[in-house]
Amino acid sequence: MFKVLGALRRSWCSAAKSGIRNPASCISRIWFGPLPKDSIWIKPGRLHYLESDVEKQVDFIKTIDGVVVLLYNKSREKLIFVRQFRGAVYQGIYSAGSSAMAKGEANLEKFPPEMGVTLELCGGAVDKDKSLKEIAKEEVLEECGYEVPTESLQHVFDYRSGIGTSSSAMTLYYCEVCDDQKVSEGGGVDAENIQVLEMSVEESRKLVQTGARTNGGPSCLLGLLWFFLYKAPKVTT
Template identity: 85%
Template sequence: MLKLLDSLGRSCCSSAKSGFKIQPSCISRIWFGPMPKDSNWIKPGRLHYIENDVEKQVDIIKTIDGVVVVLYNKAREKLIFVRQFRGAVYQGIHSAGSPDMSKGEADLEQFPPEVGVTLELCGGAVDKDKSLAEIAKEEVLEECGYEVPTESLQHVYDYRSGIGTSSSAMSLFYCEVCDAQKVSAGGGIGEEKIQVLEMSLEESRQLVQTGATTNGGPSCLLGLLWFFLHKAPKVSA
């Protein structure tokens, strides 16, 4: 995994291509604690139901729905990704093999922050009273720095993520961009620390080859598979 992250770090950044610079994140301490009851993002609960006269229950989590965008610079044949630290991924790796949630201070020598850095498609939460296309447009600008019209966002399909626990609704979009639409470095807003990363089609294909390993979520793989099936330039035999 660390080799994968290191190789991604050496890949071409779109921000550097356009003269913009994004300061890398530097995480100096990680620790675990209980989830507050007033969380704005996650609401845990238990659902009860009767099936074939047998009462059953399942623990569930209410999460916010999201949008995801396959972003493709057609002129240079580059797919655009984002990298960021994800605490849930870090916790999953840190507590692997244990049924319990990690607690206390994390040993950064044994578990460096880089293991929690993901490779993802541009996307974000549906937390505004706007259309899905408008939210996707904002995420493209905020995370990747491209100003695109909503008309250029092709709605691909809707699906659900984490159906065993959260089942949040996800909407996948596809958008083609050019260098002229690059108006900022991107990198997120507020306290977000997001790195914009460009990958060639060949590098991107390796992410979905049999036996590949990635630190991203299924939305990234799903979007890439759709892209290579429907949009990628055909490779001559």
């Protein structure tokens, strides 16, 4: 794995260093359980349909739509990412190679919590009665600490995530910020523990080189590829 991704291998209980603005949390226990019926985030279902007179079915999960923001700090010529523990990623690695759902206590010696730490773009769920830009603006402030006007959010494109299981609608924005707009350390709200990580353009380019491996979702790679295609030559001159 590239040196630029070394931060993802650090102990999730260690203090943050090298551009990570918020200290890491300490996860001391992980266990698995069944999905409660009253979950507001995920609702499983089955769709039936007829295709060429053949009855078919597909299982799916209904999830909440989201917004993602690719942030570039003009003052320091850095791209801004976030790191956080993602339980879904952890269980995916934990139960890899098995069709059975993981149950009970996780073996943290064999499967340390940092395996579930992701590198992502700033973003969040569309769970408020507000415009997508207003929600994106709030996420930038809450997660990364920048106060930005909605008009500075450039709409990049809309796409679908997890089309085989959830097909949630995603909207990607691009936003350039400066140090003067930094009003807090970010880190999320309520029980969130989000770390802010800055990378140079050249460091970030390694994330999308052939053979690269990251622990984040496709939104990050998609946003970076768009940035290098349309923005990088302009912002680095």
